[in-house]
Amino acid sequence: MPDFSQLLNEASTMASAVDLLFFTLVAMSSAVVIVIGGLIVYFAVKYRRTPENQIADQLAGSTRLEIAWTVIPLLVALGIFGWGARLYFDIVQPPAQANDVYVVAKQWMWELQHAEGKREINTLHVPLGEPIRLTMVSQDVIHSFYVPAFRIKQDILPERYTSTWFQATAPGTYRLFCAEYCGTLHSGMLGEVVVMEPDAYRSWLGVDAGQAPAVVGEHLFVQFGCSGCHKPDNSGPGPSLVGVFGSTVTFQDGTTALADENYVRESILNPSAQIVKGYEAIMPSFQGQLSEEQLLALLAYIKSLGSGGAGATPTGAPTPTIQP
């Protein structure tokens, strides 16, 4: 039996599931085209005008037939919708434990940083068989992170975090494309993902690692004065941020929100938009004072303070290694 995953250049845990849905849709569409096309030809010949057959017979409709050709396609379409939705949820929900990579896209390059600190441009090294979670933001216009072999494509927006994840299943080098027109050199905004054996990856990662984003974020947290108000024991004028990430926060007006990446971002850049219940609107905005890299570092630090939900990596702890 041929190795289909190699034939189709499938290199992530998601790829075969995406392909199965895609080829099922192609097969069903082809079947419909063949049946309808065949019947058109067949009927055109069979009921053609002949000396004995000058005027067509008129047929009244058939209720049973009409119900059948309405209900059956409806069920088929809903089935495909359910299948596609299921797959979509798998694609957008990273596993609880994953290696974090931060992505800043800009005209016209990819800046990538590993949670351990290592930075890369246009090339992303990842370990084989471990989930990788990407938190992404654009410094200018809309870009899109697209790795065909992993069957993932996710837009990257300015002023807002998006994320995607993958788990590579075969070592090798895979093309990374920008899949959203982003200006003159859009077609040149290329990169590659290098999938390495976990041991080789770990030793590669250890060389010139630089500072982990969470550590940089901790310094920024002090440097920009955040630590003066957001004290871990809640004794400051601002709420403690320990355990906030991933939890549900309640605001003055009684509404609630999940403290996710975009909540943290807005709280830094536009703090008066949502005031946490029990606190004053005294925090200044840090709009224009922090680069995207610094914001991601602060985000990594706040994540590292513990999490109400799943998925945080505590400061200093080794990144969890997940075997499939």
Ligand code: CUA
């Ligand atoms: Cu970036 Cu197209």
